[in-house]
Amino acid sequence: IKQVAPAVTIVGSDRQSATLSQAQAHQIVDEVTTDFSKAALAADVIILAGPVSVITANLAELATLTLKPHVLVTDVGSTKQSVMRAARPLQQQGITFIGGHPLAGSHKSGVLAGRANLFENAYYLLVPGLADTAAIQQLQQLLRGLHVKWLTVTAIQHDRLVSQISHLPHVVAAALVNQTQNTLADSPLGLRLAAGGFKSITRIASADPTMWTAILLNNATQITSGLQGYIDELTQVQAAITAKNEPAITRFFTQAKTTRDALGPERLGSLPNFYDLFLNVPDQVGALADVTQRLAAARLNLVNIHILEIREEVDGVLQLTFDSAATQTQAAQLLAAANYQIVRKS
Ligand SMILES: NC(=O)c1ccc[n+]([C@@H]2O[C@H](COP(=O)([O-])OP(=O)(O)OC[C@H]3O[C@@H](n4cnc5c(N)ncnc54)[C@H](O)[C@@H]3O)[C@@H](O)[C@H]2O)c1
Numbered sequence: 526i527k528q529v530a531p532a533v534t535i536v537g538s539d540r541q542s543a544t545l546s547q548a549q550a551h552q553i554v555d556e557v558t559t560d561f562s563k564a565a566l567a568a569d570v571i572i573l574a575g576p577v578s579v580i581t582a583n584l585a586e587l588a589t590l591t592l593k594p595h596v597l598v599t600d601v602g603s604t605k606q607s608v609m610r611a612a613r614p615l616q617q618q619g620i621t622f623i624g625g626h627p628l629a630g631s632h633k634s635g636v637l638a639g640r641a642n643l644f645e646n647a648y649y650l651l652v653p654g655l656a657d658t659a660a661i662q663q664l665q666q667l668l669r670g671l672h673v674k675w676l677t678v679t680a681i682q683h684d685r686l687v688s689q690i691s692h693l694p695h696v697v698a699a700a701l702v703n704q705t706q707n708t709l710a711d712s713p714l715g716l717r718l719a720a721g722g723f724k725s726i727t728r729i730a731s732a733d734p735t736m737w738t739a740i741l742l743n744n745a746t747q748i749t750s751g752l753q754g755y756i757d758e759l760t761q762v763q764a765a766i767t768a769k770n771e772p773a774i775t776r777f778f779t780q781a782k783t784t785r786d787a788l789g790p791e792r793l794g795s796l797p798n799f800y801d802l803f804l805n806v807p808d809q810v811g812a813l814a815d816v817t818q819r820l821a822a823a824r825l826n827l828v829n830i831h832i833l834e835i836r837e838e839v840d841g842v843l844q845l846t847f848d849s850a851a852t853q854t855q856a857a858q859l860l861a862a863a864n865y866q867i868v869r870k871s
């Protein structure tokens with residue numbers, strides 16, 4: 526919002542004053558307050574961004590206030606049916622509410638984990654409920670700096686899809702970490718041996734427990750049903766291993782590989798027009814700075830930079846994302862000439 530509409534005054538409200546000071550110090554917000562209702566009464570647009578359980582409580586509180594009649598209320602919560610239910614009393618007063626959910630983010634939380642391009646090219650799901658086209662356009666106009674792909678869904682569709690592609694994976698990652706920790710508790714090396722595979726599948730186990738507890742409680746039916754399907758899948762492969770059923774095991778992996786390969790490499794959102802370069806970087810102080818300085822000196826514009834893996838005393842893999850094939854090629858030539866090993870281009 527700050528980039529595209531600098532004249533808008535953004536008031537940040539949070540229960541933690543340390544969070545508010547950080548947000549203000551980094552000029553993410555103009556004003557701060559721990560008094561939610563005071564901020565709400567003065568607002569033209571309200572974006573609720575606490576854990577889902579806090580969003581539903583916020584909606585109940587908003588219904589007790591006399592808000593500006595033309596206020597637009599929205600949220601960014603990861604579940605939508607309970608949020609839309611909690612918004613009903615507000616809607617009954619004629620206040621516009623649009624459910625929202627940007628489908629991107631990270632396992633990090635806190636105000637400094639955000640960045641201006643966090644949602645670039647990601648899907649941003651909208652559940653308009655009773656909101657009209659003008660209100661949806663107003664929200665999209667305000668958030669145009671996110672450069673997202675808007676998609677309208679119902680709350681039921683939302684919770685079903687997201688339970689499978691986001692909520693279930695978080696449960697699986699956390700369960701795997703806990704089970705590994707328990708199994709290797711008696712081994713001094715234990716988790717220290719965890720290599721790339723374990724780390725890639727469990728990155729999201731580092732996500733915020735408060736946020737995820739709220740999500741599981743607010744999408745319980747869908748998540749428990751997805752979990753049952755997942756348990757069934759595990760039971761089938763367990764039976765195939767016990768029976769030494771080689772074709773069944775190979776089928777299990779082949780089916781998964783075909784589906785996963787079709788998703789393409791990891792990239793921002795899923796727009797195909799990004800060009801990635803994966804290169805090995807030595808585990809040395811300043812390696813990252815050296816790469817970015819070389820690109821900057823050659824005026825090669827980076828869309829994103831992502832450290833995929835840095836293992837102690839071993840090279841790490843850096844994913845550099847460019848917005849054109851020409852920039853990608855120039856960057857590859859420049860870095861190869863500086864003795865960086867290009868692992869792959871995609
Ligand atoms: N992290 C992600 O990847 C992601 C992506 C899309 C949507 N979401 C959703 O966005 C919302 C925020 O997630 P986040 O990752 O930004 O979390 P976060 O922890 O970074 O931010 C949540 C903020 O809410 C504040 N808060 C908590 N309880 C509060 C209360 N009772 N009153 C006032 N403030 C309170 C916290 O102090 C914190 O500053 C959640 O609903 C989450 O489900 C998260």
Ligand SMILES: O=C(O)C(=O)C[C@]1(C(=O)O)C=C[C@@H](O)C=C1
Pocket residue numbers: 602603627628629630631632633690691692729732
């Ligand atoms: O990439 C991550 O770390 C995330 O967990 C982001 C993620 C997801 O599951 O994809 C998490 C929750 C949100 O509601 C949307 C996005």
